[in-house]
Amino acid sequence: MKRYIFAILYGSMLLNLSGCKEQEKTEESEIFRTNDISLNGNEAVEEKEAESTKIHLDITETSEGESKQETKQGEMNQGEVNQGKNDWQSSFYGVWKVKDYKTCNVSALSEQEIQAILNTQVSYYEDHFLENGALMETENFGYEFAFYTYDELSDEYRVDLSGWQKENAEIVEGIISDLNECFGKYFFVAGQDSLWIYYEGVFFQMERAG
Numbered sequence: 001m002k003r004y005i006f007a008i009l010y011g012s013m014l015l016n017l018s019g020c021k022e023q024e025k026t027e028e029s030e031i032f033r034t035n036d037i038s039l040n041g042n043e044a045v046e047e048k049e050a051e052s053t054k055i056h057l058d059i060t061e062t063s064e065g066e067s068k069q070e071t072k073q074g075e076m077n078q079g080e081v082n083q084g085k086n087d088w089q090s091s092f093y094g095v096w097k098v099k100d101y102k103t104c105n106v107s108a109l110s111e112q113e114i115q116a117i118l119n120t121q122v123s124y125y126e127d128h129f130l131e132n133g134a135l136m137e138t139e140n141f142g143y144e145f146a147f148y149t150y151d152e153l154s155d156e157y158r159v160d161l162s163g164w165q166k167e168n169a170e171i172v173e174g175i176i177s178d179l180n181e182c183f184g185k186y187f188f189v190a191g192q193d194s195l196w197i198y199y200e201g202v203f204f205q206m207e208r209a210g
Contacts, residue, residue: 089145091192092174095123096206105158107201114202121209122184122197129176131184142177153188157198164205165190 098118103109109117123130127141148171154161165171172189179185183204188196195206 090126092124092187092189092195093126095121095209096195096197097121097209098204099207100164100205102159102161102164102203102205104201104203109200109202117183117199117202117204120183122206124184124187129179129184131182136176136179136182136184138176138178140178144175144177146173146175147171148173148188157203159203161196161203164194164196 098120101114101118103114121132123133129136129138129141148156150161150165150171153159153171174187174189176185183199184197186198187206188198190196193208197204197206
């Protein structure tokens, strides 16, 4: 009887030990599985972060590239605009003679004086100015420029210049620096071959001589 009871107790102990080992294996398996899931999750997060960083860098590089391209294009366009605006700065160089004239509402010239000016020729160059072939001396030769529209010019000088202006473009006023008052000191560039001279309340339309 005692052996029977001992056998039962011994068997129960073996079963308990076996159960504990199985439980330990199960717990270890769960721990390994959890760690594996955690590692896989971290790798996935890191991979997504790396991909997100790459996408952000790609977008940043693309934006910077487009920005540089736009800046370069803007500089080119600005250069073209400046080039276009500077074309007139030498377009008036050469010899000019009077073609027509129009008086302002107030003029200091008599008709006889105007008729005498009609035979005058002027010559503009980069570093000197001639009137009827004679060099007009200045202390510091140079040109000063200002900009007008046709309407602004007409309103300020009280003169009707219709028929002279082929298109309503910007008109450039030129003044020869440090030159005494004379015919040709004040002029207006209205186009490649369009020059007007203002003198004592009269506008003279000029044309190239020769």
